[in-house]
Amino acid sequence: MVPNVVGMDYEPDSGLSFLLLEDLSSTHISPVNREQLVSSHGVPSQVYLDAAVDVMTEFHARFWEHPQFGTIPGTTEMRWWYRDEEAHKKHVERRSDEWAKFVDLYASEIPYEWLKLGESALKALPRLFETRIMPRLSPVRKLTMSQGDCYLSQFLVPQSGSGNSYLIDYQDVSVNFPTYDLVYMFATFWSREQRKQNEKKLLERYQRGLEKLGVEYEWNILQDDYRLCICYMIFDAIWNATSGSSKKYWLPKLRCLVGAYEDWDCARL
Numbered sequence: 089m090v091p092n093v094v095g096m097d098y099e100p101d102s103g104l105s106f107l108l109l110e111d112l113s114s115t116h117i118s119p120v121n122r123e124q125l126v127s128s129h130g131v132p133s134q135v136y137l138d139a140a141v142d143v144m145t146e147f148h149a150r151f152w153e154h155p156q157f158g159t160i161p162g163t164t165e166m167r168w169w170y171r172d173e174e175a176h177k178k179h180v181e182r183r184s185d186e187w188a189k190f191v192d193l194y195a196s197e198i199p200y201e202w203l204k205l206g207e208s209a210l211k212a213l214p215r216l217f218e219t220r221i222m223p224r225l226s227p228v229r230k231l232t233m234s235q236g237d238c239y240l241s242q243f244l245v246p247q248s249g250s251g252n253s254y255l256i257d258y259q260d261v262s263v264n265f266p267t268y269d270l271v272y273m274f275a276t277f278w279s280r281e282q283r284k285q286n287e288k289k290l291l292e293r294y295q296r297g298l299e300k301l302g303v304e305y306e307w308n309i310l311q312d313d314y315r316l317c318i319c320y321m322i323f324d325a326i327w328n329a330t331s332g333s334s335k336k337y338w339l340p341k342l343r344c345l346v347g348a349y350e351d352w353d354c355a356r357l
Contacts, residue, residue, distance in 0.1 A: 089147050091254050116244040125277040139253040140243045141290050145297035148266050151233035152303045157263050167262040176217045183323045189330045220316050236260030238269035267313040271321050275348040276341050315354045
């Protein structure tokens with residue numbers, strides 16, 4: 089799942105470290121790049137899509153309900169957004185501040201329906217935490233390790249179309265809902281049409297792959313988890329808009345996530 093490690097070291101006193109990985113530049117490429125994602129050309133070939141889904145499936149299966157979850161601070165803890173009641177409260181406060189800033193800056197530039205949707209989604213977060221998240225935290229149920237920033241540009245696939253594929257960039261890794269990474273892959277920069285053509289069959293491929301690896305993840309739970317992560321991911325685009333990202337980046341991301349929120353009927357959660 090990851091390139092071979094050539095060398096690594098860490099110095100506790102200074103905090104300095106290095107990590108040297110196998111050079112795959114002559115044999116592997118990213119399925120898409122950032123520019124393709126932002127410009128609505130972020131659907132690679134079926135071979136590359138399947139490879140990315142299969143790598144993600146194996147990664148999630150390896151860490152599914154892992155007994156070390158919660159034992160290594162900063163590494164095997166639940167994502168800070170909803171680690172516990174206090175963490176979630178702070179997260180909602182942060183999102184509320186960002187939303188107010190976003191409305192102040194851009195209310196006149198986006199559809200009114202988006203504003204209504206955002207207000208409703210924001211108000212729903214405390215209820216979603218209580219009903220959908222808390223019951224899964226203790227004991228750990230159907231949670232895994234998440235890459236945490238899992239755009240399709242975070243994979244390396246063989247240029248030839250066959251061979252090992254890899255997942256890279258674990259800076260934002262944490263314990264999370266399995267579908268957190270999948271929403272990044274399929275909903276953040278895919279239009280309604282692109283999702284209609286690809287999303288369901290890729291989610292089904294992911295579920296079948298987990299089953300082959302001995303992991304039970306019922307289809308109805310997977311779908312509800314996907315909806316749940318869309319509800320939270322919308323506000324990642326709002327953060328992008330209020331933290332200095334260009335409109336060229338955050339607007340298509342928000343448009344795609346709003347479309348996913350509506351198509352998946354996330355409000356019914």
